[in-house]
Amino acid sequence: MGDDIVHRRITVRRFGGPEELRTVRATLPPPQPGHARLRVLAAGVGFTDLMARSGDYLLQRRVPFTPGYELVGEVVDAAPGEGDEAAPPPPGTRVAAALTKMGAYSEYVSLPLRRLVPLPDGLDPVRAAALPLDYLTAISVLETHARVEPGDTVLIQGAGGGVGQAISTLGRLRGLTMYGTASSPGSAERLARHGVTFIDYRREDVERRLRELEPGGVRAVFDHIGGANLGTGYRALAPGGVLVSYAFAGRPGRMVADTVRGAARVKLMNLRPGRRTALSMVPAEIKAGPAWYRESLARVLQLAADGVVAPETGGVYPLTDAARVHAALERREITGKVVLTPG
Template sequence: MREITYRKVVAERFGGSDVLRTVQATLPVPPPGHARVRVLAAGIGFTDLMARSGDYLLQRRTPFTPGYELAGEVVDFTVDSRTPAWLRAGARVAAALTKMAAYSEFITLPLWQLVPLPEGLDPHLASAVPLDYLTAISLLDTHGRLRTGDTVLIQGASGGVGQAVGTLGRLRGLRMYGTASSSGSREALARHGVTFIDYRREDFEVVLREREPDGVQAVFDHIGGNNLSKGYRVLAPGGVLVSYAFSGRPGRMVGDTVRGAARVKFMNLQPHRRTALSMVPREIKADHAGYRTALGNLLDMAKRGAITPQIAATFPLAKAADVHAALERREITGKVVLTMS
């Protein structure tokens, strides 16, 4: 084994898309229980944009390399007692990271974090699965504990996580309502069995009180603020409000996130209903086996076409700053994947 020289994207400081730089680095020989992976594709999420601007609670230091999800090819590895039998040089893998680092041509990862790609699954498609769909699993199963026939409200149902929840919710036989702003979302959500609520023209609390007078079993919220109280009020007895993100004021996102999380925990002290916080990177770190099983199942579903992440565009690694800027200007809607040379 020898050192590998490669390129990666680095946020040198917090700020606009111009703080992203493509730099050259050296990857040393992997320590025991780790592999070096040639990254083939990395997914871009809005969490990456928040981290770059300094508004993400789990990324408080610079410099750093953005990105939580990737698909790649194993270059080499150093064995230990837990090395999986399937692992070999050249094996294609996917991974969800517990610490941002995916915008990179090569990366060193612990062996437990690698999940084999099903034969024939496009690595670009695979790189769009981990973050959104593992978040959906966290919402539906880990915290929601939902059963066939249960009714849920998905805030931001046309976003990446919202679409993942809708896709998996349909397969689980859930009854679903989803808030979105675009009239074109109605048809897209209907394909997953999600009833569209136009949040610009309708109050979801009023709509649900009329259509679901007994309440819903779960509300999945990524907004926070007054939506938390409204979502809590539409829950049925025993229902759960799960928060997986918070919208805050520019420059004050971290503080608003902390206050939102504290509010969710305080609400959980009230009787008859539950609240929960979904923080996927921490959940992955806490349950390695559960993570590998969940991501393995999702990749199998992607191979079969049971889930179909919608990739809006692909760009080379060197265009990461341009992609961030375009996403912030709303010139691109949907999942974007970075590709490596």
């Protein structure tokens, strides 16, 4: 096996603002059995990265750490594991991966072989790096939790975000009737391209408008906001419908507490008869269902290679500009999925 690799990665040593993202030198030893070392080609930036950096993310409560849940890389070397389902890919193989623990903002990483999904021929690494977390979340809420069927009606809260767009794209392929809340300029046109009827939540009463459009209620509601939106979404459901929550917006400095409170509320709401609620937590679902993860991500990557899926990107930036990217995202100067490249 090869020697140690000295490389750069982005590290958060204490919770705080974007300035806490520091470029450091690190050493990556040869891979353990059942792992591969990758040269990172591109890493996706998600809102959870910003929350983790500030200390407001429930699943990342310790420092130091390297942000990032998704990446595309090239295999440097690999070590087979005893009885491992995934055979080691040869050096030079390009793969995508969604991580269960953060660490993608790096020039090199070591990952379990079961996390690696080969890239289809011709798929651009930058484009692929924008896919894993958003589209795995979309598959989770649509298929695992809501179990939607062609012709079902759904409401997507915050349809303009990355996951909202992924749900819209996959929902259109499944023949869903979709309504989506958003407010940013141009939302109506963007959502219409995905077959989504736009509801401006700042200017319209969402509950009343949806009742006009779907008097009998909708089959499923997908929510990443929480708070009062949970009640709105629940009341919009038809009998037998389901509200799926996959994230919670919280108050600065209180996001962890608000997330716990929101998750508890969703579970309590599920005790009511006639409708149901569910929580989607993709990092946990990846860990619990490796076969589901590999099949789902491979399917999404192939859809992208075929031109069926095309995430809206907000720009490609050098890895060492991570702090400036986080600051721009917080100021809402960038829209769309951002990708970092270590090159």
